[in-house]
Amino acid sequence: MSGYVKCELCPRECVLGQNQRGGCRSRINYKGELVTLVYGKPCAVHKDPIEKKPLFHFLPGSYAFSIATAGCNLHCKFCQNWEISQVNPEDTNNNDLPPERVVELAVSSGCRTIAYTYSEPVIYYEYTYDTSALARRKGIKNVLVTAGFINEKPLRKLCRVIDGANIDIKAFSEDFYREICSGSLEPVLKACKISVEMGVMVEITNLVVPTLNDRPEMIKQLCGWIIQNLGPDTPLHFSRYFPLYQLRSLPPTPAETLSMAREIALAEGLDYVYIGNVEVPEADNTYCPSCKKLLVRRQGYFVSEVNIAAGKCGYCQAKIKGVWE
């Protein structure tokens, strides 16, 4: 008996000998079996506005009961949540919160959604799946905030219980994924397409890092791919980078760079383009792509006005992509 196990959850496909840990830190070979260390053991539990995920086309103004465990299957040098994503689950302060308890807390705290977020829900897959299936039965929706680095088979299974997702496309470049994130772009693009195909409401985030992925040409390529493969009505968020973790030598992304990216995306033909992590006037509002009137007014994470009824523009009745009620 060899004692090796192969994990086929994500494209890393780690082959682990006895007592070895996978690249995600949360799955190990224990006595010849692959086990997860983080099922029901979140290290982060919060009630957040859903706009914080960010999800702007998903029950605006509502709250998401948000959980995360330690670990991640990517290792981005600029990780903005590295204190929990780039550490072992033995070294975080974990709660004992089985799926039933998560759903109970979501209901009792008035959340309409459970968000699997902060670190990477793919690596706590079984916990995410079981909690989502239970939440569905209680009328609670489920959203992922993910880098989308997952194999097709587990993703297709997970999509059956997931309603929305914000998927990070970190850069439209294989070199960037390999050198900065220890991953690859192609499986992420595939995950985006599968999620949309399976009826998940997908929004995309691109964290813009000065000098690494802020070239207009790369942003154009990203937008073109989204339009062609996910549709022009896919919401896109350009997010501001702050110097953290292993990439502290670069300055925070200038607001002008994010505005430039937004202008490019709108010119390329995307309908809904937002800027996050920095205040840029009107760049976090939703406008009707048809009549151009204001549909959702946001100030930071808070929603002060919604002019969408039954999924349609309150002025011209154009259909607006999203989950609105």
Next chain:
Amino acid sequence: MLLATLLIIAALVVNGQRRERNLGGGERVDVKRIERLSREGRLGIRPGEFARKVQSPEEEAGP
């Protein structure tokens, strides 16, 4: 001399490829600590999905 150099280069290439594919190269865990944390309710030890037993890491390399 030439043969030795070639052998070293070949070893470096193979080793680099293995590291890139994460072939059984994960960090070793402290099983006793994990079992203790599990008894205390701070970690779980629960079967993971999408896994299978393999004969050797070399034959089962990821893409």
